[in-house]
Amino acid sequence: MKVTMVIPSYWTRESAAGWKEGDAVYDHPTPLDSEGTLLRAIESAGILEDKDFQLVIIAVANAEDIEPRVEKKVAGIIKSASAARGIETLLFGPSHLRQIHDLLIREDKKEDINLLELRGYSNVRNLCMFIPHILDSEVAILIDDDEVFEDPKFMAKAKEFIGRSKEGRPVNAVAGYYLQPDGGYRVRATPHPWMKHWDQLEKMNEGFDRFIGTGPRLKETPFVFGGNMVIHQNLFTVPFDPWVPRGEDIDFLINAKMFGFTFFLDNQLSIKHLPPPKTHPTWKRLREDIRRFIYERAKIEHQKDTEGMTKVHPEDFDPYPGCFLKRDLDEKIEKACRLLSAEYLARGDKQSSEETLKNIAIAATETMSKDDPFQRLGELKKRWEGLLKYTDKTEVRSRIREIIEGRDITVD
Numbered sequence: 001m002k003v004t005m006v007i008p009s010y011w012t013r014e015s016a017a018g019w020k021e022g023d024a025v026y027d028h029p030t031p032l033d034s035e036g037t038l039l040r041a042i043e044s045a046g047i048l049e050d051k052d053f054q055l056v057i058i059a060v061a062n063a064e065d066i067e068p069r070v071e072k073k074v075a076g077i078i079k080s081a082s083a084a085r086g087i088e089t090l091l092f093g094p095s096h097l098r099q100i101h102d103l104l105i106r107e108d109k110k111e112d113i114n115l116l117e118l119r120g121y122s123n124v125r126n127l128c129m130f131i132p133h134i135l136d137s138e139v140a141i142l143i144d145d146d147e148v149f150e151d152p153k154f155m156a157k158a159k160e161f162i163g164r165s166k167e168g169r170p171v172n173a174v175a176g177y178y179l180q181p182d183g184g185y186r187v188r189a190t191p192h193p194w195m196k197h198w199d200q201l202e203k204m205n206e207g208f209d210r211f212i213g214t215g216p217r218l219k220e221t222p223f224v225f226g227g228n229m230v231i232h233q234n235l236f237t238v239p240f241d242p243w244v245p246r247g248e249d250i251d252f253l254i255n256a257k258m259f260g261f262t263f264f265l266d267n268q269l270s271i272k273h274l275p276p277p278k279t280h281p282t283w284k285r286l287r288e289d290i291r292r293f294i295y296e297r298a299k300i301e302h303q304k305d306t307e308g309m310t311k312v313h314p315e316d317f318d319p320y321p322g323c324f325l326k327r328d329l330d331e332k333i334e335k336a337c338r339l340l341s342a343e344y345l346a347r348g349d350k351q352s353s354e355e356t357l358k359n360i361a362i363a364a365t366e367t368m369s370k371d372d373p374f375q376r377l378g379e380l381k382k383r384w385e386g387l388l389k390y391t392d393k394t395e396v397r398s399r400i401r402e403i404i405e406g407r408d409i410t411v412d
Contacts (some may be wrong), residue, residue, distance in 0.1 A: 001139060001163070002054075002135075002137050002138050002144060002390050003052070003053040003136045003137060003138070003139045003140075003141060003158075003159065004053065004056060004126040004131065004137040004139070004140050004141070004274045005054070005055050005056070005140075005141040005142075006055075006056045006058060006127075006131060006132065006141070006142055006143070007041060007042075007055070007056070007057050007058070007143045007144065008057075008058040008124045008125075008127075008128065008144065008145065008147050009030070009036070009057055009058065009059055009074055009145040009405070010027035010028075010029040010030065010060045010062065010063050010145075010400050011030050011031075011036075011059070011062065011070040011073065012026075012027055012030065012032070012034060012061075012062045012063070012066070013031065013032060013066055014031055014033040015031040015033055015034065015404065016065040019062075019279070020063065020206045022063070023062045023063045023121060023244075024062040024063070024119050025109060026121070026274045027060055027275070027278050027279070028146070028275060028277065028278055028279055029060075030276075032066065032069055032070065032073060035077070036165050036276075037145050037146045037275075037276065038057070038074065039081055039144070039275070040083040040148060040274075041146070041147055041148060042055075042077070044080055044088065044148035044149040044150075045248065046082070047150070047151075047152050048149055048154055048155050048237055049152045049153060049155070050153075050155035050159075051087050051155075052084055053087070053141070053155065054088045054089075054090065054135060054137070055089045055090070056089075056090045056091075056092055056132075056135075056404075057074060057089065057090070057091055057145075058090070058093070058118070058124060058127060058128070058131075059073075059074035059091060060118055060345070061092070061094065063408075064094075065410045067094040068094075068095075070093070070094075071091070071093035073093060074091060074093065075091050077092060088383075089312075090405060092131060093128070094403060096403055097116060097127075099188065099403045099405055100116060100400055101116070103396075103399060103400065104116075104311070107396065108389075112383070112386070112387050112390075115239075115384060116130060116387075117242070121240075121241055121246060121248040122239075122241055122251075123240075123247075124269075125142070125226065125240040125248055125252065126239050126240050126242075126384075129155070129231060129235075129236045129239075129374060130141050130236075130281055130387075130388075130391075131404060133233065133236050133388060134391060134400050134401050134404060135404065136397075136401075137140070137230065138163065138228075138232065138233050139158075139159065139162050139163070139230060139232055139233070140231045140233075140236070141155075141158055141229070141230050141231075142226060142227065142228075142230075142231065143228065143271065144226065144227030144273075146176070146227075146234060146273065146274055146276065147227055147271045147272060147273050147274065147321070148271070148272045148273070148274060149271060149272075150179070150272050151269075151270060151271075151382070151393055153219050154271065157175070157266065157268055158176070158230045158260075158270045160266075161174055161218055161229050161233050162174055164175070166218055170234070170262075171218075171232070171262075171264055172231070172232040172235045172261050172262075173230065173233045173253075173256060173261060173262070173263045174218075174229075174230040174264050174265075174273070175221050175223070175224040175225060175230075175253075175263055175264070175265045175266070175269075176225065176228035176229070176230070176265075176270060176271060176285045177208070177212050177225055177228060177265065177267070177269070177270055177271075178225055178227070178270070178271060178273035178275060179270050179272045181274055183230065183275075185208050185212045185270070186205045186209075187201050187204055188204060188257075192328050192339075192340075193343065194343060195336070196339075197331075197332050197335035197336040197339065198273070198286070198333075198336035200289070200320070200324070203304075203319045203321075203323045203324075204223075204320045206320065207223055207320040208224065209240060210267050210319070211223070211267070212267050213267075214267075215267070217266060217267055217268055218264050218265070218266055218267075219264060219265055219267075220262055220263065220264055220265075221263050221288065222238060222253070222316065222317040222319075222321070223250050223251060223253065223265075223317075223320055223321065224253045224265075224316065225249060226248065226249030226252075227271070228269065228270070228271045229249065230269075234261075235256060235261050236388060237259075237381075237384070237385050237388060238252070238259050238261065238381065238384075239254050239255070239380055239381060239384040240255075240377070241255060241377060241380065242374075242380075243373065244292055244294055244295055244296065245288045245291050245295075246266075246288045246289065246292050247289065247292045247296075247321070248308075250317075250321050251292070254296060254312065254317070255377060257310065257312050258309050258310060258311075258312055258377070259309060259310070260308070260309070260310050261310070270316075273315060279356075281352060281411065282340065282353050283356040283359065284342065284355070286336070286337070286356070287359050289324075290333055290359055290366075291362070291363075291366060293321070293324040293325060294312050294329065294363060294366045294367055295366070295373055296321070296373075297314070297324075297325045298369070298371070298372075298373050298374075299373035300312060300313070300314060300325060300371065300374075302372045302374035303338070303374050303381075306378065311324070312342075313322065330363065330364075330367060333359065333360060333363045334360050336361075337356050337359045337360050338357070338360075340356045341354075341356040344356060371407075
């Protein structure tokens with residue numbers, strides 16, 4: 001079984017420059033004048049008993065003008081990682097993507113280049129499947145750079161069920177889970193009054209208790225962690241949806257279920273999650289979640305009887321994210337935003353208070369949108385499958401593979 005592990009690493013300008021209008025929005029990109037968490041993640045792979053896999057680090061810049069520096073920075077980190085010794089390690093960055101785009105244009109496939117982008121979580125995740133596809137891997141393991149391996153048998157567990165069957169159902173996707181800094185799987189946060197209505201953490205922990213904290217070891221799950229995901233090549237045909245602003249991992253699970261694939265959670269497949277502090281204010285992160293849930297609810301509501309697809313329902317994803325995919329989502333948004341706005345105002349932060357209230361108007365506008373996310377997903381799936389089939393051609397695959405492997409930085 002050939003396995004490719006893919007780790008995206010997100011970077012931004014130096015600390016003093018900060019975020020600028022037009023930059024991509026990521027939770028906590030690493031400033032170029034910082035070492036960040038990538039080296040720690042790679043070094044932690046040294047604990048793994050099974051090192052028979054390819055490791056691909058994707059260098060993601062949140063702005064085009066810093067791409068060369070980001071690629072150089074990530075290359076330097078990989079070369080300095082002693083744990084990379086013995087693991088074939090490849091760097092994939094903007095320069096590699098440009099070469100692939102140029103190749104597709106020469107092959108008269110210009111219409112497909114926007115399927116391969118390095119901007120936005122979903123586009124990056126799609127590269128996490130496209131690269132293993134080109135490298136002829138049977139399995140892709142998706143990890144994030146703010147995590148560390150603590151289980152020497154992680155790889156053995158990751159490969160144990162994938163590609164097999166569970167009670168007659170094929171196992172094409174396995175979700176692991178995160179251990180928090182305190183060693184547990186539950187998410188902890190300071191409670192605030194507005195969270196009574198936006199009960200995201202409460203419902204997440206309820207789901208974690210039900211699916212992580214109880215047996216059997218392998219069970220169908222309504223949620224998945226993007227930084228601990230095992231995907232069989234059969235599922236490479238389902239794309240991550242680039243129109244969802246965040247939460248692309250759970251959105252991918254929803255898409256997969258629509259196309260007849262089941263995600264199973266393995267409650268022994270864990271990785272330690274040690275994220276740096278989030279850099280965007282609460283109202284902005286809440287806005288992205290609001291857009292995400294409205295979009296996903298619309299995707300479910302617009303479902304039509306379609307050959308080869310399975311109708312899904314919000315209840316299929318209870319307790320989380322199902323609780324945010326139902327008709328009372330609008331009420332949740334309004335009540336939570338009004339309380340959060342009042343909280344900001346009580347602290348004297350008028351601007352954040354106003355931005356929070358704007359979330360209500362944004363939610364109403366997006367709820368009334370005439371867009372059909374379900375139809376768009378179907379069209380995206382056909383285009384994505386077409387790209388995979390086209391790049392299956394021996395010559396095209398080998399040429400793209402040469403681009404990906406052209407900067408092999410394996411440490412001897």
